[in-house]
Amino acid sequence: MRFLFLLIVPLFSFANTPGENAELFGAFTLIPPLVAIVLAFITKDVILSLFMGVLSGTFLLALSKNILNATTIGLLNIYDTAVESFSKIISYMLHSMADSVNAGIILQILCIGGLVALITKMGGAKAIALSFAKRAKSALSAQINTWFLGLLIFFDDYANLLIVGPIMRPLADKFKISREKFAFIIDSTAAPVAGIAVISTWIGLEVSLIKTAYANIGIDNISAFGIFVETIPYRFYNIFMLFFVVMTAIMGREFGSMYKAEVRARSTGQVAPILKSGDLDTAELEDQFLAPKENIKIRAIDAIIPIFTLIILAILGFYFNGFSMLEGAEKELALASPLSFEAIRSAFGSADSSVVLFQAALFAAIVAIFMGVRRKIFGIKEAVETWIYGWKTMIFTIVLLLFAWSLSSIVKELGTSLFITSLLAERVPEFVLPATIFAFASAISFAIGTSYGTMGILMPLAVPLAFEIGKLNGFDTNALHEYMVINISCVLTGAIFGNHCSPISDNVILSSMSAKCDHMEHVRTQIPYALFICAISLFAGYVPVALGLSVWITLPLNFVLIAILLRLIGKKVEPKFA
Secondary structure, three states, rough: HHHHHHHHHOOOOOOOHHHHHHHHHHHEEEHHHHHHHHHHHHOOOHHHHHHHHHHHHHHHHHHHHHHHHHOOHHHHHHHHHHHHHHHHHHHHHHHHHOOOOHHHHHHHHHHHHHHHHHHHHHHHHHHHHHHHHHHHOOHHHHHHHHHHHHHOOOOOHHHHHHHHHHHHHHHHHHHHHHHHHHHHHHHOOOHHHOOOOOOOHHHHHHHHHHHHHHHHHHOOOOOOHHHHHHHHHHHHHHHHHHHHHHHHHOOEEOOOOOHHHHHHHHHOOOOOOOOOOOOOOHHHHHHHHHHHOOOOOOOOOHHHHHHHHHHHHHHHHHHHHHHOOOOOOHHHHHOOOOHHHHHHHHHHHHHHHHHHHHOOOOOHHHHHHHHHHHOOOOOOHHHHHHHHHHHOOOOHHHHHHHHHHHHHHHHOOOOOOHHHHHOOOOOOOOOOOOHHHHHHHHHHHHHOOHHHHHHHHHHHHHHHHHHHHHHHHHOOOOHHHHHHHHHHHHHHHHHHHHHHHHHOHHHHHHHHHOOOOOOHHHHHHHHHHHHHHHHHHHHHHHHHOOOHHHHHHHHHHHHHHHHHHHHOOOOOOOOOOO
């Protein structure tokens, strides 16, 4: 009975506040994300690593009650703590699944997976790849085409990853582009693009955080959206990463682990790493199952119509769903001029993206089934089986996301982020603050694997801190405004860093899945590139603009710097198969 009591009670009861936990554990609050990240690199087993990270976090949470209520911990307390730790894992998993946003994301991923399976079975994806292949004459054009398609799907990072990967992967394979490089390209056009798009599923959160942060310092008469637009030129990590992807393709140079991956692919024709003995190549089995039948004529239109249905319905859904959620002055403005840029921007920012994309993907799948049955490619039963098979291919991704979400909730409960941001509390010189905020945003986002969480944590701190330091240094109104814009951009773009390279980031997980690339190989090859651009953004971006250099001079100078450094440290990949 005692065991059952200990097992059930933690499902409904949690200990201290995040602030109390941060004060109690201090640097130990870093253990869960560090365990997950370090084990991911050592074992290359992401599920095990995330599970151990979650377990270490729940153990600390359960332990906190014993530390506060007793001076010594006996064997019985350790037993109780162990049982509570396991119970809390169940609790966090249940909370992650029960969250309406997370549930919508799961359904969205499953439905898009089913849609991709259908258009692959009909031969539409292969036909598109062949169509691109006629225009793409080399690995260079294949990479640029993938990059450009990623830019076109700017409105949502999840939709970007789940559409671009399956469509362009056959083309990348044809020109022997390694799966690691392909995953890097599609990952780099997801969050970095959606994060700076003025109409996207990100805009609502970003604008609302800016507005709330200004309200906290007593400034209400500002245009949060206007400030967001002003931050775009200062979003150095996003901008430099997009430029860097193009330069690696044009110059044909790579460095670090990515160079080895590209050499392997170009010299041997092996686009993916060799599996260990006994491992099952599930990607190959999926390709065989979903291969178009030999007696059908493949057409690009069989992929274009369902995908455009998805995109168009998603855009319309973002508008109408968001429009219905508008309140107050925003709703009055939208009703007065429903097709104005401001109304469209507000609607997109208020939309429930997970629900909209789920609905759009479901309807697009129905369209694909209708097209396939009408052309007698498959019957209703086979179509449904193919659709469900597409769901099955996403199960591993769903499990990863559940553990990643659970870990994110745990580090929030532990106060990990509060401990990290508390290091910013001491006074720093005004020209150091932007770089410091960017560095902390990058570190936090890497540790917790989420841009949204990092923005929500740091924005309330960065705006008041920048405001006070600017006033103390005697900035006039215009200089203070620009200084605050720079620091806000540091939060927004630093948050992208971890989302782009952390092994526990949902975007990185989806990139690996969409590219059919081993997850840890994707992380291992992408991190050197992410750190390279992060360092340039930090030292050649935010430090100079904080010292007064115009952003319009900083941007082109850094473009030149990136090209020069890539030329110096990058090695030429011989295009043997290109």
